[in-house]
Amino acid sequence: MTVLPSTRTNYPRRTPPRLDSLWADPVVAPIERVGAHVGGLGDPGTLLLSGPAPSPGGEGLVSHLSRWGTVPGIDGAGVRALLRASALDGRGGGGFPLIRKVETALLGGGLPMLIVNASESEPSSRKDRVLCAHRPHLMLDGAALLATALGVDEVVIHLHRASGSPASILEAAISDRRHRGLADPRWRISTGPDRYVSGEASAVAGFVDGGQARPRFTTLPLAVEGPSGRPTVVSNAETVAHLAAIARVGPDAWGSLGASSSPGSxxxxxxxxxxxxxxxxxxxxxxxxxxxxxxxxxxxxxxxxxxxxxxxxxxxxxxxxxxxxxxxxxxxxxxxxxxxxxxxxPHGACALTETARIVRYLAGESAGQCGTCVAGLPRLADSCEAIARGSFRRRGIRKMTALADAVLGSGACGHPDAVVRLIRSTLDVFEDDVVRHLAGKPCRASDHPPVLAVPRADHAIGRGDTREWE
Amino acid sequence: MSVEIRIDPILCRGHAICALFFSDGVDLDQWGFGKVAVAVVDAPRDIRRARRAAAACPNGAFIVRERSQDLANAPARPHPESSQPVA
CATH class of the missing domain: 3.10.20.600 (Ubiquitin-like (UB roll))
Structure with missing residues (x-):
C-alpha cells in the first residue's frame, strides 16, 4: 500500500450503500456438480473424476475396481517410495509434501495416528465433498495405502456434521468393501462441528482425540506429537485419493497429468x-x-x-x-x-464490499481463544466495512494496517494471518477503488448486489456456547 | 547454550508481566497480548530475563525451552528406507 494521494473531489459524496443489501445472503450455492477435466494432457481415464456420471450413491465398488483394478500389493516402504517419487503435495490448503509428514511421524516413538480430513470447512468449497460422494472408493484406497505407509491399522475419516456431508455414502462404501473382503485397515468415521476453524489440522486431531474442535497451540508439529501424544498425520481427502491413483498408474504418468513444477491434476x-x-x-x-x-x-x-x-x-x-x-x-x-x-x-461488483463481508464472517468464526484474534478481527472487520461504505478517513488506513501487522502471527492457528492476507491483498489489488472510496467518490458498484455466498456472521466471538465445539 | 522462547497465545491473558522482565524479547500489542520478538535467545543475561518472565507469567503462557531438546538439534534423521514403521 503506497501513501494515498490527496484527492480534490468534484464528485458529489456518494450515498452509502444500504446495509441490508450489504449483508443480504446471496443465492445459496447449489451443491455437488461434477465437471469434466479441463485441458488434460494425459490419459483422461486416470483423472480422479473421470469415469461414470454422478449418481446418488457414488461410484460402486464393482465399477471402481473394473476401471482402476485392485490396489497393487505394496509394502510400507514401497508406498513411501511412491510418495517421494511423485512429490505429492497436500491439497487441503497448506500444500505440505505428504512424504515429509509420513517420515516425521515414523521417526518418533509410538504408533502413529492417521486422520483423513474430509471436513472441508471453506464454506464455498465443494471438492472434497464431491470426491467423497462420487468417488468414495478411490479416496478409501488412498487412505488404506497411507495407512500401510505409516504401519497403522486404523484410519479415522473426519467430516463435518452439516447436511450434504458424504458420511452415509462413505459408510455404505466401507460396508461394500468389507463384504468384498478387501484388505483394508479399520475405518472410523468421525463427524465434528461445522465451524470454519474446526477443519484446521490441530483442531481435527484434538477433536478426534476426544477434545473440542478448536485449534491447539503446538510447539511441535502434529507429525511429531499430536494431542494424543502419538505422532499424528492429518491429510486432506483429495491428497489421499491422488495416492490411490499414483499406486495404479505410477508416479511418472500421474505427474505428467500436471505441470512439471506442480505434478498431478x-x-x-x-x-x-x-x-x-x-x-x-x-x-x-x-x-x-x-x-x-x-x-x-x-x-x-x-x-x-x-x-x-x-x-x-x-x-x-x-x-x-x-x-x-x-x-x-x-x-x-x-x-x-x-x-x-x-x-x-463480475464487472460492476464492489470488491471492497465483498471483502468486508468475508472479513466480518471470518471474525465471527474465530475460536475465541487468542486475545489478539478476539479483539483484533472485529476491529479489522469494522474498518473494512467503513471503507466499503465510504465512511473511512485516510488516516484510518494507517491505523488499520498497523492493526493488521499486530494481528499477523498472533494466533495459535493461522486464522488471523489469513484475514490479514486477504485484507493486504485487497488494499494492494484494488488500490484505485480504495482511493475512490476514501475520497468519497461514487463507488462504481454501489448498487450491485452481493456476489459471493458468504454465510451470515452470527457468532459472537468468544461468547459462543462451548458445547458448539464438541 | 541457547533457549527458545514462545508465548502460548491461548493461555496469554494480556497481563504483560513478561514485558516487565524481558522487554527486548517481547512485543506487546495494544491490548497487552505478547508476541515473541526474538525466538532464540543466547546471551546469558537475556536467558536469565526470559526465565524470570516465564516464572512471573500468571498463566504459564511464557514458554522457555532448551534448544538441545529441540527437533532442529535432534540427531540426523535415519534414511527413510531404513526406518521401519512400528507394528
Whole structure:
C-alpha cells in the first residue's frame, strides 16, 4: 500500500450503500456438480473424476475396481517410495509434501495416528465433498495405502456434521468393501462441528482425540506429537485419493497429468459469478483459470478472482485468465492454490464490499481463544466495512494496517494471518477503488448486489456456547 | 547454550508481566497480548530475563525451552528406507 494521494473531489459524496443489501445472503450455492477435466494432457481415464456420471450413491465398488483394478500389493516402504517419487503435495490448503509428514511421524516413538480430513470447512468449497460422494472408493484406497505407509491399522475419516456431508455414502462404501473382503485397515468415521476453524489440522486431531474442535497451540508439529501424544498425520481427502491413483498408474504418468513444477491434476471449486456456483472441476496440465471459467461459459475475463479460499488472494481477472492453476504460476501473482477455490467477481461488483463481508464472517468464526484474534478481527472487520461504505478517513488506513501487522502471527492457528492476507491483498489489488472510496467518490458498484455466498456472521466471538465445539 | 522462547497465545491473558522482565524479547500489542520478538535467545543475561518472565507469567503462557531438546538439534534423521514403521 503506497501513501494515498490527496484527492480534490468534484464528485458529489456518494450515498452509502444500504446495509441490508450489504449483508443480504446471496443465492445459496447449489451443491455437488461434477465437471469434466479441463485441458488434460494425459490419459483422461486416470483423472480422479473421470469415469461414470454422478449418481446418488457414488461410484460402486464393482465399477471402481473394473476401471482402476485392485490396489497393487505394496509394502510400507514401497508406498513411501511412491510418495517421494511423485512429490505429492497436500491439497487441503497448506500444500505440505505428504512424504515429509509420513517420515516425521515414523521417526518418533509410538504408533502413529492417521486422520483423513474430509471436513472441508471453506464454506464455498465443494471438492472434497464431491470426491467423497462420487468417488468414495478411490479416496478409501488412498487412505488404506497411507495407512500401510505409516504401519497403522486404523484410519479415522473426519467430516463435518452439516447436511450434504458424504458420511452415509462413505459408510455404505466401507460396508461394500468389507463384504468384498478387501484388505483394508479399520475405518472410523468421525463427524465434528461445522465451524470454519474446526477443519484446521490441530483442531481435527484434538477433536478426534476426544477434545473440542478448536485449534491447539503446538510447539511441535502434529507429525511429531499430536494431542494424543502419538505422532499424528492429518491429510486432506483429495491428497489421499491422488495416492490411490499414483499406486495404479505410477508416479511418472500421474505427474505428467500436471505441470512439471506442480505434478498431478488438481480439483477446484468455482463460485461467485459463474452460471453454476459450486461446480467442481479437475484441472490437468497447463489448464488456466480462464479454461476453468470458459468451461462454465464465460468468454471474457471477469473483474477479479479470489484464489485459494475466502482467506485467499485477489487477482485481477485479466491477469488470472491466462494463468495456469499451478503452484508455481500462481506464486507469480502472489497467490496460492489453497483449497482450490476460484471465486469470481463480475464487472460492476464492489470488491471492497465483498471483502468486508468475508472479513466480518471470518471474525465471527474465530475460536475465541487468542486475545489478539478476539479483539483484533472485529476491529479489522469494522474498518473494512467503513471503507466499503465510504465512511473511512485516510488516516484510518494507517491505523488499520498497523492493526493488521499486530494481528499477523498472533494466533495459535493461522486464522488471523489469513484475514490479514486477504485484507493486504485487497488494499494492494484494488488500490484505485480504495482511493475512490476514501475520497468519497461514487463507488462504481454501489448498487450491485452481493456476489459471493458468504454465510451470515452470527457468532459472537468468544461468547459462543462451548458445547458448539464438541 | 541457547533457549527458545514462545508465548502460548491461548493461555496469554494480556497481563504483560513478561514485558516487565524481558522487554527486548517481547512485543506487546495494544491490548497487552505478547508476541515473541526474538525466538532464540543466547546471551546469558537475556536467558536469565526470559526465565524470570516465564516464572512471573500468571498463566504459564511464557514458554522457555532448551534448544538441545529441540527437533532442529535432534540427531540426523535415519534414511527413510531404513526406518521401519512400528507394528
Amino acid at each position: 488438481r480439483l477446484v471449486t468455482l463460485t461467485g459469478a459463474v452460471p453454476q456456483p459450486g461446480t467442481v472441476l479437475e484441472l490437468a496440465g497447463q489448464a488456466t483459470i480462464g479454461d476453468a471459467l470458459a468451461y462454465q461459459g464465460l468468454t471474457d475475463p471477469p473483474a477479479a478472482v479470489l484464489i485459494g479460499g475466502f482467506a485467499g488472494t485477489w487477482v485481477l481477472g485479466e491477469e488470472a485468465w491466462q494463468t495456469p492453476f499451478t503452484r508455481a504460476a500462481l506464486q507469480c501473482l502472489g497467490a496460492q492454490p489453497g483449497c482450490g477455490l476460484i471465486a469470481v467477481l
